[in-house]
Amino acid sequence: MDSLMQLFYDEANEMVEGMEQVLLALESGEPDPETVNALFRYAHSFKGNSAAMGFTHLSKFTHGLESAMEVLRKEQRPLTPELATLLLQAVDMIRTLLERTRTEGDVGDPACDALLQQINAVINGETLHSPVAPTTSTTPNTPTSTETTETTATEGTPRYRVTYQPAPTLSTEHDPLQLLTELQEYGQVIECRFFEQIPPLEQLKIDACYGSWELVYETAFEPAIVRALLELAAEGAEVRVEPLNASPSSETALPTANETTAAVPMVSVATPPPTETPAAAVATATAAVNTTASKGEAQSIRVSTEKIDALMNLVSEIVIAQSMLSSAQTADTDERVRAAITQMERHVRELHERVMAIRLLPVSYLFNRFPRMVRDTAAKLGKKVSLEIEGEETELDRTLLEALSDPLTHLIRNAIDHGIEPPEERRQNGKPETGTIKLSAYQSEGRIYIEVSDDGRGIDTERVRQKAIQLGWITENDYPSEETLYDFIFQPGFSTAQQVSDLSGRGVGMDVVKRNVESLGGSISVQSKRGEGTRLLLRVPLTLAIMDGLGLTVADEHYIVPLTAVVEVLQYGSLKHTALFDQYEMVNVRGEFIPLVRLRQFVGLSEAESDQDELIVVLEQEDQRIALLIDGIAGQQQVVLKSLEENFVRVPGFAGATILGDGRVALILDVSELIRRGRQSAERHATVA
Amino acid sequence: MQVSLKTSAKKHKATLNGEIGFAETAALYDVAQQILQNPKETQIDWSNLTAIHYAGVQVLFALRKSLENQGYKVQFTEPNPQLYQHLHTFGVWDALIQS
Amino acid sequence: MATITQSTETKPTTEMNTDKYLVFQIGNETYGVPLLQVQEIRTYTPATRVPNAPDYVLGVINLRGNIIAVIDARTRFGLPPLPEDESTVVVVAQVGGKTFGLRLDSVSDVMDIPLDQVQPTPPIASEATQRFLSGVVQVGERVVILLNLREIFDIDALSSIAA
Numbered sequence: 001m002d003s004l005m006q007l008f009y010d011e012a013n014e015m016v017e018g019m020e021q022v023l024l025a026l027e028s029g030e031p032d033p034e035t036v037n038a039l040f041r042y043a044h045s046f047k048g049n050s051a052a053m054g055f056t057h058l059s060k061f062t063h064g065l066e067s068a069m070e071v072l073r074k075e076q077r078p079l080t081p082e083l084a085t086l087l088l089q090a091v092d093m094i095r096t097l098l099e100r101t102r103t104e105g106d107v108g109d110p111a112c113d114a115l116l117q118q119i120n121a122v123i124n125g126e127t128l129h130s131p132v133a134p135t136t137s138t139t140p141n142t143p144t145s146t147e148t149t150e151t152t153a154t155e156g157t158p159r160y161r162v163t164y165q166p167a168p169t170l171s172t173e174h175d176p177l178q179l180l181t182e183l184q185e186y187g188q189v190i191e192c193r194f195f196e197q198i199p200p201l202e203q204l205k206i207d208a209c210y211g212s213w214e215l216v217y218e219t220a221f222e223p224a225i226v227r228a229l230l231e232l233a234a235e236g237a238e239v240r241v242e243p244l245n246a247s248p249s250s251e252t253a254l255p256t257a258n259e260t261t262a263a264v265p266m267v268s269v270a271t272p273p274p275t276e277t278p279a280a281a282v283a284t285a286t287a288a289v290n291t292t293a294s295k296g297e298a299q300s301i302r303v304s305t306e307k308i309d310a311l312m313n314l315v316s317e318i319v320i321a322q323s324m325l326s327s328a329q330t331a332d333t334d335e336r337v338r339a340a341i342t343q344m345e346r347h348v349r350e351l352h353e354r355v356m357a358i359r360l361l362p363v364s365y366l367f368n369r370f371p372r373m374v375r376d377t378a379a380k381l382g383k384k385v386s387l388e389i390e391g392e393e394t395e396l397d398r399t400l401l402e403a404l405s406d407p408l409t410h411l412i413r414n415a416i417d418h419g420i421e422p423p424e425e426r427r428q429n430g431k432p433e434t435g436t437i438k439l440s441a442y443q444s445e446g447r448i449y450i451e452v453s454d455d456g457r458g459i460d461t462e463r464v465r466q467k468a469i470q471l472g473w474i475t476e477n478d479y480p481s482e483e484t485l486y487d488f489i490f491q492p493g494f495s496t497a498q499q500v501s502d503l504s505g506r507g508v509g510m511d512v513v514k515r516n517v518e519s520l521g522g523s524i525s526v527q528s529k530r531g532e533g534t535r536l537l538l539r540v541p542l543t544l545a546i547m548d549g550l551g552l553t554v555a556d557e558h559y560i561v562p563l564t565a566v567v568e569v570l571q572y573g574s575l576k577h578t579a580l581f582d583q584y585e586m587v588n589v590r591g592e593f594i595p596l597v598r599l600r601q602f603v604g605l606s607e608a609e610s611d612q613d614e615l616i617v618v619l620e621q622e623d624q625r626i627a628l629l630i631d632g633i634a635g636q637q638q639v640v641l642k643s644l645e646e647n648f649v650r651v652p653g654f655a656g657a658t659i660l661g662d663g664r665v666a667l668i669l670d671v672s673e674l675i676r677r678g679r680q681s682a683e684r685h686a687t688v689a
Numbered sequence: 690m691q692v693s694l695k696t697s698a699k700k701h702k703a704t705l706n707g708e709i710g711f712a713e714t715a716a717l718y719d720v721a722q723q724i725l726q727n728p729k730e731t732q733i734d735w736s737n738l739t740a741i742h743y744a745g746v747q748v749l750f751a752l753r754k755s756l757e758n759q760g761y762k763v764q765f766t767e768p769n770p771q772l773y774q775h776l777h778t779f780g781v782w783d784a785l786i787q788s
Numbered sequence: 789m790a791t792i793t794q795s796t797e798t799k800p801t802t803e804m805n806t807d808k809y810l811v812f813q814i815g816n817e818t819y820g821v822p823l824l825q826v827q828e829i830r831t832y833t834p835a836t837r838v839p840n841a842p843d844y845v846l847g848v849i850n851l852r853g854n855i856i857a858v859i860d861a862r863t864r865f866g867l868p869p870l871p872e873d874e875s876t877v878v879v880v881a882q883v884g885g886k887t888f889g890l891r892l893d894s895v896s897d898v899m900d901i902p903l904d905q906v907q908p909t910p911p912i913a914s915e916a917t918q919r920f921l922s923g924v925v926q927v928g929e930r931v932v933i934l935l936n937l938r939e940i941f942d943i944d945a946l947s948s949i950a951a
Contacts, residue, residue: 170744172711177743180779194780200758201721201751206714206744213779317853557837604839647886648848648857649946651838659850665836667848 004235007302008053012098015046017368020091024371027084037221040066040073040186045228046094052173052234057108058097064116065090071123086119088372157218159190159244162226165212167236174234176209182229187219216244305398308358315348315355316640320659322348323637327661349638356397363441363450364392366401370412370439377416384423384433385416390440396448400540403520404450407513411452411536412437414510419456419534429531431455447522447564453535459528461485467494483679486526490514515650523672525622539622547641549658549668551634552617554600555608558666560639560658561628565671567618572629575616587616587627594618595678598629602653602669602677621671626678637661641668692720700730708740717745721752728759734766741772746781753785806900810879811932812892814861820932823898825881832876832891842946846891851880857946858889864940865917883937890940899932901925906934 022039043066051059069087072079079087093115100107166176183189192215198204217226223241231237326341367389378385396404420426420435427433437454464485468474471493488494492511517524522540541547548563576588577596585596596616600607608614608631617628639658644651644667655670691713695702701724709717724731733749735741753763765786768776776782809820810829835847835858844863848855858878862869870893878889906923922936 170711170742172742175711175742175744177746177775177779177781181775184778189778192778192780194784196747196750196784198747198750198754200755201718201725201748202755204718204747204751206718206748207711209743210747211743215779313853320853602839642853642855644848644855647854647888648838649943651840653839657836657848657855659853659855663850664834665848665850665855667836667838 005053008049009098009102010302012046012049015042015049016091016095016098018042019046019094020088020372021368023084023087023091024375026079027081037225039069041221041225041228043069044182044185044225048229053101055097055101055106057106057112058094058101061090061097061108061112061116062094064112065094065119068116068119068123071120080122083119083122086115086122090115090119157220158223159216159218160223160226161240161242161244162215162217162230163212163238163240164215164230165238166209166230167234168209169234169236170207170209171234176211176213179230180213180215183217183219183226186221186225186229187217189215190218191216303358311355312359315352319348319352319638319640320661324661324663326637352638357395359397359399360395361398361401362392363394363396363401363448364389366396366405366408367392367439367441369405370408373409374412374416374437377413378420381416382422383416383420383435385420385435385437388436388438388440390438391442394441394443394448396441396540400448400520403516404538404540407516407524407538408439408450408452410513412439415452415454415456415534419454419458421457448540450538450540451535452538453533455533458530458532458534459486459489459526460530461528464488486528487676489526490524518655518670518672523621547639548636549639550617550636551660551666552599552628552630552669553632553634554603554630555605557603557605558634558660558664559599559603560666560668561617561619562655562668562671563636565619565621567620567625569633570616570618570627572614572616589616589618589627592625594625594627596627596629597674597678599669600629600631602674619671619674621675624675624679626675628674639668692717694720694723696727696729700732701727702732702734705733705735705738705741707738709738709742709745710740711742711744714742714744714748717748721748724752725755728756728761730761730764731756732764732766735768735772736766737769739769739771740775746776746785750785805903807903809899809901809932809934810895811897811899812879812895814865814892815867818896818930818932819935820899820901821879821881821935821937825883825937827880827882827887829895830878830880830889831874832872832878845946849878849889851887851889854887856880856887856889858891859941860891861940862893865920866914881937881941883941884943886941886943888941890937899927901927901932901934909933 019039019042022042026039043062047059047062047066050056050062065087072083093109093112097107097109097112164176164180166179167174170176180189180192192213194211194213196211198210219225223243226241227239230239322341322344326345329338329341370389371387374385374387415437420437421429421431423433426435435454435456437452440451440453442449461482465474465479468480468485468488469476469478473488473491474480490510490513492509494509494511514524517538517540520540522538524539525537526534527537528534549560550563550566552559552561570589572587577585578588578593579585585598586593587596588594598607613631615630615633617630617633619626619628637660641656642658644654644657651667653670653673654667656668657665658668660666691705691707691709693704693706695704703720703724705717731752756763768782773782776785808823810823810826811818811820813819830851833849835849837847838845838857841847844859846858846860848857860869872891875894876891877895878891879895880887880889902925905927906925909918909921909924911918919939920936921933923934925932925934
């Protein structure tokens with residue numbers, strides 16, 4: 001697929017998402033005019049882009065939708081749930097058609113017209129009376145069409161000087177006059193000057209554009225709309241939009257030039273013939289927009305993910321090379337070389353951070369699909385659920401975002417399916433009929449936390465225990481701690497019959513969710529209270545690829561542990577330790593007993609001869625600690641996390657591997673697993689004690 | 690037929706009807722060329738023209754310039770209100786009509 | 789006794805259906821793998837041990853920034869491993885979208901194997917190793933046993949160490 005096509009689909013998907021978001025926001029009762037404007041912007045851009053790509057059916061359908069919504073806005077009809085559902089269906093239709101265009105080209109669907117009819121019928125409370133004239137690019141909007149300009153004549157409607165140099169090639173889709181005319185749907189052209197360098201006929205190329213325009217344009221919409229409208233039909237247009245004084249009374253004359261001018265003081269456009277002076281054009285109540293004086297448009301560009309990935313890989317390799325250089329230093333290394341290496345280390349670190357930041361996207365990209373999903377799922381299951389989202393500006397590496405999509409979807413579906421009770425049950429229990437699911441994201445200690453919590457029925461630990469007994473994991477007489485029981489839920493094979501419903505089934509059990517999250521270097525934990533609700537916490541590293549690591553040695557093997565998990569390093573010999581049944585060991589660190597895990601044992605090596613010079617590394621994660629017994633420390637270094645699964649398999653207990661300065665591979669320990677090992681030990685200790 | 694040409698001894702009369710989209714611009718161009726091959730005073734009757742693609746506008750511009758270079762005048766009839774609106778708002782009308 | 793077609797690399801092989809194979813010794817036998825699956829041949833460097841992996845997995849190595857596993861051919865075939873020397877090599881192959889290495893005592897050369905001469909492997913090996921073999925062919929004086937790399941690498945079996 002060529003890049004123009006790809007660009008079209010990228011943007012198209014964004015626009016469709018945007019439309020959906022707005023509709024959902026409108027439905028939940030937040031009809032702020034800016035939101036409504038955004039909706040029209042999206043629909044309008046999408047319509048134009050589709051037309052430019054030759055997808056006329058898609059474009060026409062969008063146009064029909066746009067017009068219907070225009071009526072809604074102007075007439076201030078309420079957005080009833082029935083209507084909202086229809087409009088969302090229309091968005092779905094657009095999505096489907098969009099996908100189909102990839103293989104079928106300009107494809108339409110007979111259901112489109114029917115849907116439009118329905119929508120219009122609901123809006124107008126009568127049989128079809130579509131105010132829409134199908135657009136062809138050569139038909140100007142006639143003054144009598146209902147697509148009248150919404151002119152806001154309230155003082156302070158912002159004005160802009162727009163310079164428009166159309167793309168050099170004209171075509172059926174690219175008609176600069178037509179594009180300019182569309183501006184009038186969103187604002188007023190106060191003044192306009194046309195500049196031409198049209199040659200005599202003998203030298204004229206029919207499809208070349210020899211004209212440009214300068215205009216003063218007044219609009220309550222964001223100025224970006226000007227760009228959107230004028231740039232949509234063809235690539236290569238040059239559009240400049242500068243804000244002018246917002247006061248309608250000030251004379252904003254265009255600079256005189258040698259060219260023909262058509263400076264018209266005031267143009268009354270698209271209003272019914274008689275007397276309205278534009279300045280007094282009727283402003284409907286909703287049009288009293290508190291205009292955000294044009295926000296500085298944040299400049300951004302699109303970059304293909306391949307380029308970013310290539311850049312990231314390169315930076316990773318530089319980090320490795322730099323650490324090789326660092327470790328190649330000896331006592332004899334020249335001072336200047338040392339200094340240079342230190343400086344380079346600093347720069348490489350910063351380079352890494354900045355490049356990583358490029359890959360960061362706000363988590364809203366991930367969360368955006370959930371309001372719709374929650375709405376539909378709740379409706380399907382006959383439950384009332386409201387979704388609260390917090391911290392959506394929290395940023396996350398884009399690969400993580402993609403990877404978290406499935407797990408989160410499953411968790412939320414689960415919460416709706418099993419967590420939130422049906423409305424009657426909730427009422428009986430004194431809860432509000434509408435359950436709440438809260439999705440929040442925040443950053444802490446170099447990690448990203450994502451919480452999915454609900455105020456539903458909570459986890460029935462007794463049921464879990466029974467199931468575990470059934471599966472033979474424990475006996476009737478075992479009463480494991482809550483934490484252990486919760487752990488069971490994440491083990492493969494656990495999914496209760498309850499969970500294998502048509503919605504949250506499909507073989508996506510909690511164990512898969514856990515595995516997915518862990519393969520990202522993260523972890524998942526759960527808290528719950530019977531009758532009150534459940535809280536799932538996902539933890540993922542902020543930076544996927546590079547981290548600071550501490551080298552640990554046992555025998556002649558070298559392992560890495562993330563520096564963020566390291567609390568301190570102590571001499572084993574100096575600490576008091578106890579061992580229950582010679583098996584479950586603990587050490588006493590300043591009065592606190594911490595479970596001991598022997599790294600030798602963890603990696604399958606035989607015990608050392610004596611414990612004399614061994615060290616303890618205290619590791620901590622989410623307030624849980626263990627003491628890891630090792631032979632020695634091998635120094636700190638920046639470490640590039642490499643996947644074991646790419647060419648091998650996931651190895652339990654290890655989060656991945658890395659390449660050391662000397663080219664050897666070192667495995668990176670999975671701290672969650674170490675802690676789990678320690679906790680088992682602690683539990684035994686506690687139970688018996 | 691969107692573009693038709695009637696020639697008399699003294700002048701050309703080109704009649705433009707309906708809508709001249711990008712596809713029809715070529716036909717307009719041909720008629721303009723015809724006129725230039727036999728330059729005379731020219732009248733453009735577009736009273737029944739409701740829409741014209743900018744490319745067509747350029748052709749008219751170019752025709753006018755060519756004819757004027759040879760000393761002939763081009764006269765445009767009264768446009769219908771739709772067309773006027775369309776061309777006027779964006780400064781094209783005045784530019785085209787002025788002589 | 790099947791007719792033996794003398795096929796050497798210098799003879800034009802347009803009429804016959806042959807494929808190039810990388811050929812090597814394991815113990816006393818000659819084995820071959822399709823050259824197309826072979827990415828490169830490297831001298832052996834010590835691999836990093838992977839805890840809890842089966843004994844035939846020597847460990848993982850760094851292949852230009854990628855972590856790949858190295859399997860010892862002798863161990864895989866149930867033979868005791870030999871200490872490495874200068875001729876020990878790792879054949880890097882691609883199978884099922886993954887890259888891995890196979891450690892061998894040495895590599896002989898590249899041969900043209902006439903595909904239509906390949907016979908099914910007689911049941912000489914143990915059940916476990918039988919599946920590693922995909923045929924037998926006589927080329928000149930030599931008997932070459934063709935290997936099935938997918939079975940040798942067997943990513944599915946390895947995945948179970950993740951349980």
